[in-house]
Amino acid sequence: MINIGSPPAAITSVGSAFPDASYTQAEVGALLGLDNRVARRLLAAPHIRTRRLFLPPADPVTGRAPEESPAELHAKFRRGALEIGGRAIANALKTAALTPSDVGFLLCVTSTGFLVPGLSSLFSRELGFRPDLVRADLVGMGCNAGLNGLNPLAQWVRHHPEKVAVLVCCEINSAMYVRDGTARTGIVNSLFGDGAAAAVITAESAGGPYVLDFESHCLPDRWDAMRFDWDENAGKWSFFLDRDIPYVIGSNLVVPVTRLLERHGLRPESISHWVLHTGGGAVIDSARQSLGLSEHDVRHTRSVLRDFGNISSGSFLVSLERLLDEGSARPGEHGVMITMGPGAQIETALIEFGAPRKGSR
16 A cells, blocks of 8 residues: 555546547448457447548448558558557646646557567657656557556655656557458457547646555466467457456456545445546446446446447546546545556556645645
């Protein structure tokens, strides 16, 4: 548990950004040629209506987006990450009335591309961060990684209460699509969208939630349930999702949530706000059942999935952004944020909403 004698870290603001092009599920299916039965069923499901994606224009003859080579996909990741990641950072800083020169620590999260130097270096150059910026890149942890990134930033801000940290989760999932007509790739291509989200972390807040504690839970016997495999035929990484993983994850959420809340003398019914990763319709349903949540509790998680699909590590931040924009959270109310992903890993965080403190930004 975080040292209660240290100054609290707060999520001062959140900003998100997406590709300009929005597609219905039917349009994505036609562009990518998702013809297998499983993909068609998923595309017709109501839990996702639109996704924002970086896709090449359709061929006028076939009506399909042309195949992209591994080199083209890598270039798309770099170009797209800089575009929407940069906008997400700018949006979060603007809301907090800050500029890149105010930031002391930048941590970038992604699992959809690999760069050396990493995204943090490119953002530092492109956005004008200060030369003494502390940088870190968290690569390859998957959909749970946003809270893995928030944890060290919260600790750093507690030890440097006069400084500002920024977390950015930037995922270009369309740079990882494999198009081979199988159910495996059809599931992935019908679910994931492109998106970025950033959060400004400070020791003070203008009403944003204070980060009180974290709790992790790993299911090592299910380490291979969500993974990248190298597809030799395609010359690309191919993502695999076990069909049972939504229910495995959902049934185990209660373990870390219970540990987290009991340390603070809280129970699930004490929690006013729930911010969950938008893993998919089955994931949300399973989480609801496991934790005894109402449909109202997951309204923002549902709406982000509906509008953007699963955008991996940044999904929970977009749900939090919608909660903050709604203005329904009151001082003293608690919230729980939950992410889950490869490992199989569940991450949780306890937050508390508060009134603006003296000297807050």
